[in-house]
Amino acid sequence: xxxxxxxxxxxxxxxxxxxxxxxxxxxxxxxxxxxxxxxxxxxxxxxxxxxxxxxxxxxxxxxxxxxxxxxxxxxxxxxxxxxxxxxxxxxxxxxxxxxxxxxxxxxxxxxxxxxxxxxxxxxxxxxxxxxxxxxxxxxxxxxxxxxxxxxxxxxxxxxxxxxxxxxxxxxxxxxxxxxxxxxxxxxxxxxxxxxxxxxxxxxxxxxxxxxxxxxxxxxxxxxxxxxxxxxxxxxxxxxxxxxxxxxxxxxxxxxxxxxxxxxxxxxxxxxxxxxxxxxxxxxxxxxxxxxxxxxxxxxxxxxxxx
Amino acid sequence: xxxxxxxxxxxxxxxxxxxxxxxxxxxxxxxxxxxxxxxxxxxxxxxxxxxxxxxxxxxxxxxxxxxxxxxxxxxxxxxxxxxxxxxxxxxxxxxxxxxxxxxxxxxxxxxxxxxxxxxxxxxxxxxxxxxxxxxxxxxxxxxxxxxxxxxxxxxxxxxxxxxxxxxxxxxxxxxxxxxxxxxxxxxxxxxxxxxxxxxxxxxxxxxxx
Numbered sequence: 001x002x003x004x005x006x007x008x009x010x011x012x013x014x015x016x017x018x019x020x021x022x023x024x025x026x027x028x029x030x031x032x033x034x035x036x037x038x039x040x041x042x043x044x045x046x047x048x049x050x051x052x053x054x055x056x057x058x059x060x061x062x063x064x065x066x067x068x069x070x071x072x073x074x075x076x077x078x079x080x081x082x083x084x085x086x087x088x089x090x091x092x093x094x095x096x097x098x099x100x101x102x103x104x105x106x107x108x109x110x111x112x113x114x115x116x117x118x119x120x121x122x123x124x125x126x127x128x129x130x131x132x133x134x135x136x137x138x139x140x141x142x143x144x145x146x147x148x149x150x151x152x153x154x155x156x157x158x159x160x161x162x163x164x165x166x167x168x169x170x171x172x173x174x175x176x177x178x179x180x181x182x183x184x185x186x187x188x189x190x191x192x193x194x195x196x197x198x199x200x201x202x203x204x205x206x207x208x209x210x211x212x213x214x215x216x217x218x219x220x221x222x223x224x225x226x227x228x229x230x231x232x233x234x235x236x237x238x239x240x241x242x243x244x245x246x247x248x249x250x251x252x253x254x255x256x257x258x259x260x261x262x263x264x265x266x267x268x269x270x271x272x273x274x275x276x277x278x279x280x281x282x283x284x285x286x287x288x289x290x291x292x293x294x295x296x297x298x299x300x301x302x303x304x305x306x
Numbered sequence: 307x308x309x310x311x312x313x314x315x316x317x318x319x320x321x322x323x324x325x326x327x328x329x330x331x332x333x334x335x336x337x338x339x340x341x342x343x344x345x346x347x348x349x350x351x352x353x354x355x356x357x358x359x360x361x362x363x364x365x366x367x368x369x370x371x372x373x374x375x376x377x378x379x380x381x382x383x384x385x386x387x388x389x390x391x392x393x394x395x396x397x398x399x400x401x402x403x404x405x406x407x408x409x410x411x412x413x414x415x416x417x418x419x420x421x422x423x424x425x426x427x428x429x430x431x432x433x434x435x436x437x438x439x440x441x442x443x444x445x446x447x448x449x450x451x452x453x454x455x456x457x458x459x460x461x462x463x464x465x466x467x468x469x470x471x472x473x474x475x476x477x478x479x480x481x482x483x484x485x486x487x488x489x490x491x492x493x494x495x496x497x498x499x500x501x502x503x504x505x506x507x508x509x510x511x512x513x514x515x
Contacts (some may be wrong), residue, residue: 004413068411068431075391085390087412127375139488141383142420304482306346306377306422 005298007066012134013294014059017287018153019127021052021170022099024203026124028167028196036192038113041187042106042206044196048175049103056096063089079177088133095130098123124139144225145232145301150218156213158290159209160256163183165283168200168262172279175272185269194266197279201263204282208255215248216241240296247292254285260293310381311399311438312490313452314461314468315374317478317499321457322347322372329454330376333439340425342436343376343451344515348480348500350507370510371496374460375481376434376451377402377423377491381465385415385424385435394424394435400465400490403439408435420482421489438462468492478507 025045034039064070077090102119105111135155138146175193179185222233236244262278265271322345330336330343333492349370353363379402386394386402394415404424409432414432415424424433439449447453452460461468472492477484478499493499502507509515 066412068413068426068428068433069409072391072408072410075393075408076412077390078392078408079390082387083390083414085388085412087438089390115457137414140384140388140418142418142482303420305420306344306480306482 004066005295007062008298009291009294010295011059011063011066012155013158013287013291014055014062016131016132016159017162018052018056018059018099019095019131019167020159020161021048021055022127022161022163022169023124024163024200025049025052026120028199032192032196033170036188040189040192044171044174044192046106047174048101048167049099049106051170053099053103054139056092056099058094060092063092069192072153084133084139085138088130088137089131090135091126091133093128098126105142107301131155134254140242142304143301144229144304146297148218148221150214150221153214154211154218154293157207157210158293159285161204161211162290164203164207165255165279165286168197168204168279169283171196171200172276176276179272187252190269194269194272197266197275198263200279201259201266204255204259204262204286208251208259211251226304226305228302232300236296240300244293244296247289247296249287250285250292254289258282310465310490311379311443311462312468312492313378313449313493314463314472314494315504316457316459316472317371317496318460318494319457319459320345320372320374320496321459323456325454326374326451326460329450330400330436333442333450334437337427337429340427340434341515342423342425342434343374344376344422345372345374346480346512346515347372347510348505348507349510350505354408364463365505369507371456371482371498372381373478373486375421377438377453377492378421378487379436379438380487380489382488384418384420384487385386388414390414401440402435403437404433404435405431406432406434414422418487465490465492477502479507482508 025048029041030046032044047276064073067073079084080090081084098119102116102123105116135152138151140147172195175190178189179186219233222229253277258278262282265278266275324345327341327343327345331341336342349372351368352366354366356362356364373455379400383396383402386396390412391408391410393405394452395404397403411431413426416426424435427434440450449462452462469492472494475493475495476489476491478493480493481502483502
């Protein structure tokens with residue numbers, strides 16, 4: 001584990017969280033828009049858009065620091081034809097530009113709504129391509145610990161899980177903000193936020209389930225694979241074991257236990273304080289869990305190399 | 307002009323004197339930690355007690371042999387394909403070169419190469435690797451490693467010509483399988499050489515490589 005891999009953890013986690021949050025926000029806005037109108041939907045999402053773009057920007061900035069020559073970074077998109085790394089950086093940059101453009105237009109309500117929607121759809125699509133490219137970067141024949149289906153599946157799971165819980169935290173913050181302005185919160189917005197949080201809780205429990213299926217299958221496939229894969233499995237079970245265990249426990253408590261209680265409590269107006277604490281801590285715990293998981297990802301690969 | 311330049315390595319002659327590795331390091335003034343050519347000892351087997359005299363140990367397939375390896379200037383170079391900056395190219399004569407003025411130092415090629423050929427120079431912030439002594443070749447001279455070998459275990463030439471002269475073996479332990487990148491190497495095996503992926507031994511004294 002060196003500085004360079006820590007930088008890659010930062011970049012991949014922030015970028016995936018940003019894509020996930022954007023997608024989750026899109027789905028929420030579509031559903032809320034149908035139920036309660038575009039205005040309510042915009043009130044729910046627009047503030048968090050800025051945060052999503054900032055998080056991605058920080059991730060891209062961090063990625064510069066794993067380069068031996070950071071100033072040469074623009075050349076990273078020279079080889080779109082065959083290099084997934086080029087495709088990753090290009091799609092990351094396009095997602096950033098589209099996301100920022102959408103955030104600005106949406107904030108000032110500039111331009112026709114149709115145009116803003118088209119940009120949002122394009123951004124979402126590029127975001128999905130970005131996460132796919134990120135996973136393909138690691139699908140190298142010389143890296144058996146990475147070169148399997150678990151990489152894209154876990155990258156997308158991380159994307160959606162972190163995205164959902166980040167938006168959960170954002171919605172709770174939005175809820176508190178609206179409460180400060182209108183303390184009784186008889187507002188439709190408060191009801192919408194609470195029911196949205198229930199759905200986020202459901203999503204996080206399901207995504208946790210995916211992680212808890214993928215992880216053991218992945219470990220078994222490593223342990224029964226080529227010698228380098230077995231060596232990776234031994235690293236995860238051995239020196240990285242405690243981190244692995246903490247990562248699984250934190251994910252379980254954050255997405256599973258807190259997710260379950262969030263689902264139960266979000267409905268009840270009297271328990272809105274508890275709802276807030278649950279949403280915030282679920283996000284923090286899962287963020288730590290995913291960071292640890294990604295540290296393990298970078299620390300456990302054993303290459304087929306001399 | 308050659309279509310694909312390749313190295314020839316005679317494992318039956320190599321004594322692991324490391325003259326090739328030192329000549330390479332000297333010619334290219336490589337810093338500590340960067341070795342474009344390396345020589346590996348690969349060995350295995352063990353000792354079993356004799357059936358009737360258990361205090362006497364009988365050698366059981368004990369073997370060791372050496373393999374000198376640099377960039378294989380592969381026919382299908384993984385480094386060229388993955389390099390995001392297009393800093394690595396395959397020249398018309400098959401030599402794979404890194405352009406240090408284009409490299410961004412992301413070290414992605416390091417993960418993709420099965421031979422550990424691209425190595426990061428932290429002072430320069432770029433990747434470096436064997437360039438087949440292109441400056442010497444241009445003067446009609448041999449690569450430094452080839453000239454340095456006292457056992458005449460190293461050679462180079464057109465891949466097809468080398469194959470006709472020495473056969474088609476291009477992967478012995480501890481080299482990885484040739485399927486990944488199709489290395490431009492022709493090997494005369496040692497009598498104990500084992501095919502890649504079917505080895506019963508291990509690299510001996512890796513810290514000495």
